[in-house]
Amino acid sequence: MNDLIDNGEQWSCEKSAQLYQIGGWGDPYFSVVESGDVVVRPDPTREGSINLYELTEGLKARGLELPLLIRFSDIVGHRIRRLNECFQHAIKEHEYAGNYRGVFPVKVNQQRHLVEAIVEAGRPWQFGLEAGSKPELLIALAAMQEVGGLIICNGYKDHSYIETALVAQKFDKNVIVVLERADELDVVLRASEKLGIKPTLGVRAKLTAKGVGRWADSAGDRAKFGLTSSEIVELVDRLSEHNMLDSLVLLHFHIGSQISSIIPIKNAILEAANIYVELAKLGCAMGFLDVGGGLAIDYDGSKTDFHASKNYALAEYAADVVSHVQAACAKAEVPVPTLVSESGRAIAAHHSVLVFEVVGTSEVRFGEPQEPPASAHRLLKDLYETYRGISAKNVQESWHDANQGKEEAQNLFKYGYVGLRERAQAERLFWACCEKIQERLKRLKFVPEELWHLEQTLSAIYYCNFSLFQSAPDIWAIDQLFPIMPIHRLTEEPTVTARLADLTCDSDGMIDRFIDVEEDKHVLEVHEWEKDRPYYLGMFLNGAYQEILGDLHNLFGDTNAVHVALTEDSYEVRHVIKGDSIAEVLRYVEYVPEDMVEAVRRQAERAVQSGRLSNEQMRTLMQHYESALRSYTYLTDT
Numbered sequence: 001m002n003d004l005i006d007n008g009e010q011w012s013c014e015k016s017a018q019l020y021q022i023g024g025w026g027d028p029y030f031s032v033v034e035s036g037d038v039v040v041r042p043d044p045t046r047e048g049s050i051n052l053y054e055l056t057e058g059l060k061a062r063g064l065e066l067p068l069l070i071r072f073s074d075i076v077g078h079r080i081r082r083l084n085e086c087f088q089h090a091i092k093e094h095e096y097a098g099n100y101r102g103v104f105p106v107k108v109n110q111q112r113h114l115v116e117a118i119v120e121a122g123r124p125w126q127f128g129l130e131a132g133s134k135p136e137l138l139i140a141l142a143a144m145q146e147v148g149g150l151i152i153c154n155g156y157k158d159h160s161y162i163e164t165a166l167v168a169q170k171f172d173k174n175v176i177v178v179l180e181r182a183d184e185l186d187v188v189l190r191a192s193e194k195l196g197i198k199p200t201l202g203v204r205a206k207l208t209a210k211g212v213g214r215w216a217d218s219a220g221d222r223a224k225f226g227l228t229s230s231e232i233v234e235l236v237d238r239l240s241e242h243n244m245l246d247s248l249v250l251l252h253f254h255i256g257s258q259i260s261s262i263i264p265i266k267n268a269i270l271e272a273a274n275i276y277v278e279l280a281k282l283g284c285a286m287g288f289l290d291v292g293g294g295l296a297i298d299y300d301g302s303k304t305d306f307h308a309s310k311n312y313a314l315a316e317y318a319a320d321v322v323s324h325v326q327a328a329c330a331k332a333e334v335p336v337p338t339l340v341s342e343s344g345r346a347i348a349a350h351h352s353v354l355v356f357e358v359v360g361t362s363e364v365r366f367g368e369p370q371e372p373p374a375s376a377h378r379l380l381k382d383l384y385e386t387y388r389g390i391s392a393k394n395v396q397e398s399w400h401d402a403n404q405g406k407e408e409a410q411n412l413f414k415y416g417y418v419g420l421r422e423r424a425q426a427e428r429l430f431w432a433c434c435e436k437i438q439e440r441l442k443r444l445k446f447v448p449e450e451l452w453h454l455e456q457t458l459s460a461i462y463y464c465n466f467s468l469f470q471s472a473p474d475i476w477a478i479d480q481l482f483p484i485m486p487i488h489r490l491t492e493e494p495t496v497t498a499r500l501a502d503l504t505c506d507s508d509g510m511i512d513r514f515i516d517v518e519e520d521k522h523v524l525e526v527h528e529w530e531k532d533r534p535y536y537l538g539m540f541l542n543g544a545y546q547e548i549l550g551d552l553h554n555l556f557g558d559t560n561a562v563h564v565a566l567t568e569d570s571y572e573v574r575h576v577i578k579g580d581s582i583a584e585v586l587r588y589v590e591y592v593p594e595d596m597v598e599a600v601r602r603q604a605e606r607a608v609q610s611g612r613l614s615n616e617q618m619r620t621l622m623q624h625y626e627s628a629l630r631s632y633t634y635l636t637d638t
Contacts, residue, residue, distance in 0.1 A: 028041060035051075042078070056068065090315070102125065106129055109548060131151065162188055169197060170197065199247050257345060277329055362463070377418060461501050483539070503635065562576050593629050
């Protein structure tokens, strides 16, 4: 940030866009306009945009409280179109004789309105669905109404799952059951014999090629799912014994989510393509190659192989898949397959934005300390002299002296040589030294490593009306980075560095890692919070996994959510999904709100009878209690 503001130029929305890197992670959907607000272009192929700040204010005026999850279904449509167009271009460029059929993994986000939007947007491309469990298979069967619609069945399977899938193969859809464990074939054979239905099968291979990052172990010999090469050969032999080689039509692999480098993808495709042609040579009726998921999102906009980014474009990904499969098939003189990918994150991540409000702050600001009187303890005088002597040339020495003074004050207090007031004065002087040291560090080109932490230590805490565990659990669970920035006031210079705390009483409910040009940073540049002026932050690219993984920590439930679509002149709110009330989340944990009301009423009645409570006080208590049960689980204005 300092490189941006030390040049003496007036702050601008362009500098805000550079600071928050919105051009890197947000293009082509999010940008900053001259008014200083973030705008959304849900469909970059059409004219028109939506001012996110004005939209938030409008939704609040409709009675929808923050935090608010805003979903832009047009973005989903554009992502699907872009994915298919890239594969179509690669197929045409390489004169590939097969087709591309993408599927959306329902596990990424099972929300009904999203799945319906994906099915609708994917109709021109014969875009399908992937189910990883029995409940998701039920969703897929109900949602996929298209003739010839493709449904890939993955995950653990019991006899009910497999029988349901086999019967569904008699629909006018293409339902493929992927064997992910060797023993699943026994269940399939029994179900096939029982129902008199010949199965359409795929097999998931455990590749030696591995991904990168947190999901690297999704592939390899000890991966959770998939068959080794020897197990695949045994599977083929067993199918041959049952005259069912023509049932095996698909090869599937998956080397992990958010694969930030293109190299592991290339290696995996090369290996899988060779397995595919060998299965075809063995007599299997191969027709599909499912390259799984892993297509990454550039969360930090750096376009590198950092785990929160990616070093390849969508077009490069499609071209590599097409060209490597074509080369392997041509060499073996095997017909090319229909290509399938399960790109869930790349389709869903961009479409939703969590907007939440700052409701309070805690800042370390001591300013210029007063000189201790002549009668003050020597320790206080020494700390004050350390403060006065701090300069850019002696920051490290001053840091050591200030720390020594603080530790001495703590020891003297522990053994009774100074009182509480003197200890407090020593602490104030220590923090004043820290502030001055941090200010001098801004003038240095190189900051001593032991002082790197000062910016985070001295940063403000901005308390925000949301639950990290409900709305962004991957931040807590796997240190996921999401772009976070103010959605307004971007013509103003953000002069405060802060960490973000949620509403939960959990110390882990703190965001202290944010995207940066290199790696990540531990503070976010924000504007001065004003109590009587709303200050909204947006968390972007959180449309994949976060909603369904969210939990009820401190019983903060689902947020209010809206689906917004671009229109000719403005926007339309297509769907409103009200967030959980307190009564609803209490029912999730087996409480009966009506019984709770009655239990409190009886206690209040006893208090009235004994004279400890007036009738008016009882009425006030019961009104608040019953009203709270109907209210939003988050902080509200009412």
